[in-house]
Amino acid sequence: MSEPxxxxxxxxxxxxxxxxxxxxxxxxxGLWANPWHFVSPVPPPINVPAWAxxxxxxxxxxxxxxxxVAGYSYRCSDCHKLFPSSPEANDSPFQHRDVVLRHGINTxxxxxxxxxxxxxxxxxxxxxxxATTPQLLCGKCHGPVYRDWLSGAHGxxxxxxxxxxxxxMRRKCIECHDPHQPPFPxxxxxxxxNTLRMGRQDYPHKPAAIKNPLHVSxxxxxxxxxxAPALPGPVNGKP
Amino acid sequence: xxxxxxxxxxxxxPPDDGRPPQLTRRGFLSKGAVALAGASAVAAALSxxxxxxxxxxxSLEQFLQKHYKEMTxxxxxxxxxxxxxxxxxxxxxxxxxxxxxxxxxxxFVYALNISRCIGCRKCVYACVAENNPSRAPEIQYIRxxxxxxxxxxxxxxxxxYDPPVVPGPDSYYMPVQCHQCAKPPCVKVCPVxxxxxxxxxxxxxxxxxxxxxxxxxxxxxxxxxxFNFAEPQIPAEKLNPDMSYLSNRPxxxxxxxxxxxxxxxxxxxxxxxxxxxxxxxxxxxxxxxDPESEVAYILKHKRAFVLKEDVGTLPRFFxxxxxxxxxxxxxxxPIQPEPGGGA
Numbered sequence: 001m002s003e004p005x006x007x008x009x010x011x012x013x014x015x016x017x018x019x020x021x022x023x024x025x026x027x028x029x030g031l032w033a034n035p036w037h038f039v040s041p042v043p044p045p046i047n048v049p050a051w052a053x054x055x056x057x058x059x060x061x062x063x064x065x066x067x068x069v070a071g072y073s074y075r076c077s078d079c080h081k082l083f084p085s086s087p088e089a090n091d092s093p094f095q096h097r098d099v100v101l102r103h104g105i106n107t108x109x110x111x112x113x114x115x116x117x118x119x120x121x122x123x124x125x126x127x128x129x130x131a132t133t134p135q136l137l138c139g140k141c142h143g144p145v146y147r148d149w150l151s152g153a154h155g156x157x158x159x160x161x162x163x164x165x166x167x168x169m170r171r172k173c174i175e176c177h178d179p180h181q182p183p184f185p186x187x188x189x190x191x192x193x194n195t196l197r198m199g200r201q202d203y204p205h206k207p208a209a210i211k212n213p214l215h216v217s218x219x220x221x222x223x224x225x226x227x228a229p230a231l232p233g234p235v236n237g238k239p
Numbered sequence: 240x241x242x243x244x245x246x247x248x249x250x251x252x253p254p255d256d257g258r259p260p261q262l263t264r265r266g267f268l269s270k271g272a273v274a275l276a277g278a279s280a281v282a283a284a285l286s287x288x289x290x291x292x293x294x295x296x297x298s299l300e301q302f303l304q305k306h307y308k309e310m311t312x313x314x315x316x317x318x319x320x321x322x323x324x325x326x327x328x329x330x331x332x333x334x335x336x337x338x339x340x341x342x343x344x345x346x347f348v349y350a351l352n353i354s355r356c357i358g359c360r361k362c363v364y365a366c367v368a369e370n371n372p373s374r375a376p377e378i379q380y381i382r383x384x385x386x387x388x389x390x391x392x393x394x395x396x397x398x399x400y401d402p403p404v405v406p407g408p409d410s411y412y413m414p415v416q417c418h419q420c421a422k423p424p425c426v427k428v429c430p431v432x433x434x435x436x437x438x439x440x441x442x443x444x445x446x447x448x449x450x451x452x453x454x455x456x457x458x459x460x461x462x463x464x465x466f467n468f469a470e471p472q473i474p475a476e477k478l479n480p481d482m483s484y485l486s487n488r489p490x491x492x493x494x495x496x497x498x499x500x501x502x503x504x505x506x507x508x509x510x511x512x513x514x515x516x517x518x519x520x521x522x523x524x525x526x527x528x529d530p531e532s533e534v535a536y537i538l539k540h541k542r543a544f545v546l547k548e549d550v551g552t553l554p555r556f557f558x559x560x561x562x563x564x565x566x567x568x569x570x571x572x573p574i575q576p577e578p579g580g581g582a
């Protein structure tokens with residue numbers, strides 16, 4: 001400051017004259033170049049599998065006594081009129097290895113199938129139930145469910161809720177349940193939501209490391225949660 | 240003027256003799272540099288405006304649009320035409336924007352059989368495909384809670400479950416979405432009356448009137464309201480072109496949205512998307528004023544309950560269960576054919 005500039009003038013007063021534009025230019029350049037680029041915390045959209053929006057029922061039974069072998073279609077009676085069965089049959093003969101009967105205490109083929117007319121089912125009095133109305137057969141034992149199904153509290157209803165504006169369809173028992181293994185089959189779930197996965201999303205996707213902070217693990221219902229603390233606390237989801 | 244010549248700020252000082260101020264070359268350059276740098280800084284600070292897209296600024300027509308309930312039929316037609324134009328410009332899809340009125344003599348009610356729900360979340364994605372919510376950030380109207388059998392403890396429920404198969408052992412699943420309450424707290428708190436209850440029981444939102452204060456999200460006891468924190472992103476090929484003003488037209492950033500029982504479908508007699516996709520038939524929908532309807536039977540004959548009955552919201556979304564419990568949900572071990580058949 002005390003050193004004289006060439007020409008004998010002091011430089012003390014010239015400092016702000018250059019500093020102010022320099023700061024402003026640096027600010028302008030910094031803002032324009034944007035070195036603190038905004039990293040969006042929004043994760044990319046997930047891939048939704050096509051089956052997740054498929055509205056067709058889980059089963060497509062024929063509702064008719066057809067049996068397809070090697071491209072040919074037979075009626076059940078075509079074979080069974082030649083080969084009579086034992087009334088107490090309870091195993092799968094080699095022609096029907098695909099049939100595995102896991103229906104609780106219902107372990108006899110002819111509890112449901114008609115003994116002499118294999119194109120029909122059998123009711124409690126030995127009369128025939130046509131193959132197009134399997135619900136009458138299931139209703140023999142599953143009375144409350146049949147009652148609920150008749151009034152619409154059980155089973156799939158498709159089409160229009162307002163029958164005056166369009167068709168409405170009720171799905172029959174065996175269009176969801178396999179009659180030989182009736183419980184509804186387990187299926188993989190569609191992807192979980194990621195609405196609570198907050199913060200930076202650019203680390204590798206680790207579902208096991210991302211937990212609902214509100215979730216309290218109890219028991220070993222899912223193995224990944226077993227290492228979570230048993231008490232609610234500040235679980236930030238990272239191990 | 241020796242004083243002026245020796246002073247560094249000479250150009251800025253007025254001369255002593257009362258003549259007009261003299262601009263020196265040095266003064267012009269120094270002041271000009273400051274002015275230029277300042278202008279650059281202002282321009283750089285405004286540079287995020289470069290990313291502004293034409294649709295980001297509301298048109299005058301949109302800005303002056305009235306509340307939905309105050310619009311005349313002609314104004315509604317104009318608003319619908321504007322929405323169709325904007326959707327076509329943004330997504331390249333010609334939408335079919337409608338505004339179906341509520342049906343007379345219809346009150347929609349939803350019933351869900353929690354002893355049949357297996358927690359597959361197909362309803363969640365059928366809803367997303369139907370209702371045009373943002374895919375990123377993700378907005379889903381349905382949240383499927385996994386709970387332990389024997390209690391309804393929402394505090395310990397998990398909706399991020401992701402096992403290989405569902406249903407899991409000792410769990411049941413409770414999907415939660417908008418309950419379309421008869422006494423909706425979300426409507427009560429809205430400071431601008433952008434949300435209201437329609438005569439058929441559906442609580443709707445005028446997305447052009449919502450100010451995004453999120454009071455309704457705080458008021459809802461069912462966590463049913465969703466907020467567009469960022470600009471919604473919907474792939475053009477996934478946009479559902481059948482949309483209506485009050486339900487599934489694309490929403491802007493900064494507004495609330497929620498389940499509307501798919502009113503673009505249900506007001507023309509169809510089922511909501513979540514009912515249509517449910518593989519187990521756990522979801523039931525219909526007009527409760529029709530005594531022949533499925534939901535009327537369920538409410539009359541089945542064991543129905545509502546979630547958080549004590550908060551007094553009178554939901555139109557009922558859960559019910561079967562008398563025989565859910566023993567059909569017991570997991571099935573992989574079946575091996577037993578040699579010689581099971582006896």
